Structures are given as structure tokens and as C-alpha cells.
Amino acid sequence: MLNSYSSADKVLLAVDCIIFGFDHQGLKILLIKRDFEPERGKWSLIGGFLKRDEILDNAAIRILNTYTGLHDIYMEQLHAYSEIDRDPVDRTISVSYYALINIENHNEELIKNYHAEWFSIADAPNLIFDHNEMVQHAIRRLRYRTSIKPIGFELLPEKFTMRQLLELYEAILSKELDKRNFISKINSLEILNKLDEKDMQSSRKGSYLYTFNKEKYEEKLLNDFVLNL
Amino acid sequence: MLNSYSSADKVLLAVDCIIFGFDHQGLKILLIKRDFEPERGKWSLIGGFLKRDEILDNAAIRILNTYTGLHDIYMEQLHAYSEIDRDPVDRTISVSYYALINIENHNEELIKNYHAEWFSIADAPNLIFDHNEMVQHAIRRLRYRTSIKPIGFELLPEKFTMRQLLELYEAILSKELDKRNFISKINSLEILNKLDEKDMQSSRKGSYLYTFNKEKYEEKLLNDFVLNL
DNA sequence: TTTAGTAAGTGTAAATTCAACATTAATAAA
DNA sequence: TTTATTAATGTTGAATTTACACTTACTAAA
Numbered sequence: 001m002l003n004s005y006s007s008a009d010k011v012l013l014a015v016d017c018i019i020f021g022f023d024h025q026g027l028k029i030l031l032i033k034r035d036f037e038p039e040r041g042k043w044s045l046i047g048g049f050l051k052r053d054e055i056l057d058n059a060a061i062r063i064l065n066t067y068t069g070l071h072d073i074y075m076e077q078l079h080a081y082s083e084i085d086r087d088p089v090d091r092t093i094s095v096s097y098y099a100l101i102n103i104e105n106h107n108e109e110l111i112k113n114y115h116a117e118w119f120s121i122a123d124a125p126n127l128i129f130d131h132n133e134m135v136q137h138a139i140r141r142l143r144y145r146t147s148i149k150p151i152g153f154e155l156l157p158e159k160f161t162m163r164q165l166l167e168l169y170e171a172i173l174s175k176e177l178d179k180r181n182f183i184s185k186i187n188s189l190e191i192l193n194k195l196d197e198k199d200m201q202s203s204r205k206g207s208y209l210y211t212f213n214k215e216k217y218e219e220k221l222l223n224d225f226v227l228n229l
Numbered sequence: 230m231l232n233s234y235s236s237a238d239k240v241l242l243a244v245d246c247i248i249f250g251f252d253h254q255g256l257k258i259l260l261i262k263r264d265f266e267p268e269r270g271k272w273s274l275i276g277g278f279l280k281r282d283e284i285l286d287n288a289a290i291r292i293l294n295t296y297t298g299l300h301d302i303y304m305e306q307l308h309a310y311s312e313i314d315r316d317p318v319d320r321t322i323s324v325s326y327y328a329l330i331n332i333e334n335h336n337e338e339l340i341k342n343y344h345a346e347w348f349s350i351a352d353a354p355n356l357i358f359d360h361n362e363m364v365q366h367a368i369r370r371l372r373y374r375t376s377i378k379p380i381g382f383e384l385l386p387e388k389f390t391m392r393q394l395l396e397l398y399e400a401i402l403s404k405e406l407d408k409r410n411f412i413s414k415i416n417s418l419e420i421l422n423k424l425d426e427k428d429m430q431s432s433r434k435g436s437y438l439y440t441f442n443k444e445k446y447e448e449k450l451l452n453d454f455v456l457n458l
Numbered sequence: 459t460t461t462a463g464t465a466a467g468t469g470t471a472a473a474t475t476c477a478a479c480a481t482t483a484a485t486a487a488a
Numbered sequence: 489t490t491t492a493t494t495a496a497t498g499t500t501g502a503a504t505t506t507a508c509a510c511t512t513a514c515t516a517a518a
Contacts, residue, residue, distance in 0.1 A: 011281070179496095206495080429515090
């Protein structure tokens with residue numbers, strides 16, 4: 001019968017998180033070296049099981065917090081993966097989430113305890129189960145989202161330079177962008193605050209620092225603007 | 230422990246399908262009046278439970294087939310819904326899929342047996358559980374997809390007029406489109422075959438019929454073209 | 459057979475957006 | 489004070505998008 005509630009078909013639900021970070025070397029993801037079975041010693045996404053009294057979004061948040069100590073992070077559900085033998089131990093369906101975090105903010109301590117490490121997208125190791133596929137999927141989605149609305153600010157420190165922002169977008173989209181065109185597009189969105197302060201690390205001249213203006217951004221979002229980079 | 234496989238937290242996984250169709254009256258969805266508990270007598274999406282030996286995509290296909298008799302239909306996974314009490318009988322996570330079908334092709338018999346009916350998007354009844362939310366979500370996604378690549382052909386009969394195509398897009402995007410601009414954009418994609426045949430229903434003059442050229446379309450898709458309507 | 463009516467079919471010009479490109483400005487270090 | 493280094497800035501041509509209205513082809517009715 002199509003609509004019977006049968007406990008015979010109950011399954012485990014896992015949540016796996018693709019955690020993106022960004023630094024001078026480009027776009028990175030956070031992976032752990034598993035010190036538990038199955039696949040002990042291999043690399044995987046961070047993940048865990050959904051609890052009976054928990055919704056998926058919260059499970060994702062809990063897992064992210066467990067491994068990084070972070071709160072209030074932008075996460076988005078991606079996809080449910082359900083191949084029969086994707087997990088060799090028990091039938092497990094996994095729902096993936098991706099998160100964008102400022103790589104400077106995570107808790108070093110926790111990362112170390114869990115044998116977690118940041119890897120550049122380009123040279124990440126092979127992952128267990130279908131986690132490679134999840135990562136590819138997440139990268140596609142991130143590119144996509146980025147071309148529609150400017151998420152990605154989550155990946156930068158609070159104050160950032162135009163160059164940092166440009167490099168972030170170049171890393172996400174994995175293509176070069178014209179500096180002048182990029183800056184004028186970003187400026188035309190009017191979602192940044194230009195500070196009086198300069199960052200003197202990068203040059204003699206120094207470059208102005210900006211912050212992200214969340215109110216203006218939220219306002220714009222309602223009108224569904226498109227960022228054509 | 231974060232990573233233990235505990236059967237205590239196993240849950241039921243449901244699949245719910247948002248089935249879109251299109252006719253002269255606009256965009257429609259297929260709903261059933263439940264003759265089973267819970268919520269007997271109320272309207273809902275068609276759905277069912279994932280079986281232990283089945284992947285989600287196949288469950289969605291199976292469910293669609295059960296209610297419509299159709300095969301080989303474009304379906305896309307949408308989202309996993311996991312509110313604790315979304316289903317009052319047992320903890321159930323539902324993964325939604327949406328499908329586009331040609332409203333003429335479905336099996337009348339089956340539809341009748343299952344008390345299924347087509348409803349215009351605008352005046353669909355209130356649905357059980359979180360199904361209203363699922364529908365809204367699916368409409369957003371459909372609009373979105375449509376603006377990127379021309380799905381939507383699935384919703385038309387094999388031979389169709391430019392006017393029908395235009396009206397389909399207007400229904401999906403729920404805005405008026407300029408006839409001449411629309412036609413020239415569609416033509417520039419070169420994915421239609423213009424037939425010698427005319428449809429004489431709509432006017433004295435008659436309007437040319439077209440078919441969708443699947444090969445050319447697949448070819449184009451590789452280049453990720455954008456349809457800017 | 460002529461006429462009237464209806465939707466189909468078609469093109470152009472203005473406005474906007476996009477893409478390409480190079481020079482000057484500010485500063486710290488030598 | 490000179491030098492070296494990166495930041496900051498604007499313009500022009502090309503491409504795309506939008507707005508817009510008349511003629512054509514045909515059928516049905518007179």
C-alpha cells in the first residue's frame with residue numbers, strides 16, 4: 001500500500017556540511033580525517049546524524065558549531081543523497097548543507113581536536129562515500145548563488161579591501177574579472193560602506209577598507225537584483 | 230556521540246511531488262483528495278514513502294507513475310522538509326520533487342481512481358501538512374529554471390503554436406511578455422522546428438505549428454545559455 | 459464574389475548594459 | 489628627493505534589450 005506508515009522502511013538521516021572558507025590562497029573547504037569507523041583515517045566532510053527531535057537546519061547548525069565553535073552562520077540546504085549503498089554500515093540518506101565562514105574566525109582548538117584541516121578546492125584529497133560529489137555540487141551552487149546575489153561577504157573579515165572582495169569573487173567563479181568593471185558594479189549596488197581607514201599591508205599607497213551594509217543589502221534583496229559578473 | 234549509528238533516530242522518509250501541467254487556463258498542479266488517514270478528505274500533493282531498497286529519484290518516479298501512468302518525465306529534487314510535527318502520525322522527513330507534464334497525456338482513469346484533480350495555481354485549495362509551502366517553493370524554482378533554460382516544453386503538446394509557448398511562459402513567470410521580442414529570442418535559440426502545418430483553431434489566418442528540437446536543445450545546453458525573458 | 463473581422467507575422471530605432479582598456483595618485487622605503 | 493608599488497579612476501564602442509504599430513493571410517458572412 002502506497003500510503004502506509006511502516007517502520008520497516010525507516011532510515012537513518014545524516015547531514016553533511018560543505019564548509020567554505022577563503023584566504024589569500026583562495027577558496028577552501030574544511031575536511032576531517034576520520035578517527036572513527038567506517039573509513040577511519042580517510043578524509044570526509046564534517047557530518048552527523050539527525051536526531052529525532054531536531055530539524056535538518058538545526059542539525060546542520062549543530063554540526064557546524066561542534067567542529068568550528070561558530071554560531072549564526074549562513075547555511076543553505078543543498079540536496080538529499082540516497083544511493084542504496086552510499087554508506088556501507090546502514091542505509092543512510094544524507095542531506096547536504098553548505099556554509100560560508102570567515103576562515104579567521106574558526107576555533108583552532110576544535111579544529112585540531114577533530115583532526116580537521118582546510119584544503120584548497122583544487123587540491124583537496126579524495127573523500128569517502130559520495131562526498132566528492134557533494135563538494136562539486138556545492139561549488140556549482142555557490143557559483144550560481146554568487147552570480148545572483150552577493151553572498152560571499154561571509155567569507156571575508158569584517159573590514160576588507162576591494163581587492164580582497166575581487167579576489168574572493170574570482171576564486172568562487174574561478175575566472176578573472178576586470179577590476180574597474182567589478183568595482184563599479186559593486187559600487188552601483190550601494191551595499192558597502194567605505195571607511196576612512198586604510199589597509200596598509202598590501203601597498204605603499206594603502207587601500208580603503210569597506211564594511212558590508214547589511215540593512216541596505218536586505219532592502220535590495222527584496223527586489224531580487226542580479227549581479228552580472 | 231556525534232557519529233554513532235543508532236537505530237533510535239531512524240525516521241520515515243516520504244517523497245512528495247509537485248506536478249505541473251498547463252492548458253489554456255494557465256499553469257496547474259495535480260492534487261489528490263485523500264481517502265486515507267491522516268487528514269482524510271483533505272487535499273494534498275501526491276506522495277508516498279521511500280522504500281528501503283529504493284533511491285529518492287526512483288521513489289519520485291514511481292509515485293508519479295502510480296498516479297498518472299506516465300514514464301520518462303522530467304523531475305527535479307527540490308528540498309527536504311523536516312519540521313518535527315509536520316506529519317502528525319510519525320516523524321517523517323519529506324523530500325519534494327517537481328515534475329512538468331503535458332496535461333493531455335495523463336491517464337484519466339488513474340486520476341479518477343485516486344480522486345486526483347488539476348487545479349489552477351491561483352485557486353488551489355489549502356493543502357495538508359507543509360504542502361502549501363512546498364508548492365510555493367516549487368513555483369519559485371520553476372520560474373527560476375525557466376529563466377535560465379527552456380524547460381517548459383514538457384508542458385505543451387508535441388505540436389504547438391508560438392502563442393501557446395508565449396502563454397506558457399507568461400503563466401510560469403506570471404508577467405506579460407512582448408510578443409515580438411519573445412518570438413525573436415526563441416527563434417535565436419534555434420531549438421524549434423517550424424512545420425508546414427497550421428493550427429486553425431485560434432484564427433482565420435491560422436498559425437504555424439512548431440515542434441521542439443531535442444537534439445539542438447541538448448547541444449545548446451552544454452553551453453549553458455541563458456534565456457533572458 | 460466581395461467584404462469584414464481576426465489573430466498572425468514581422469522590423470526598427472532608442473536606451474541600456476557590457477566589455478575593453480591605460481593613466482594618474484598616494485605613499486613608504488631607499 | 490627619487491623610486492617603486494599598488495590603488496583609484498572614466499570613456500568609448502559593441503552588444504543587448506526594450507518599446508512599439510502596421511500589414512498579411514485567411515475564413516466566414518453577407
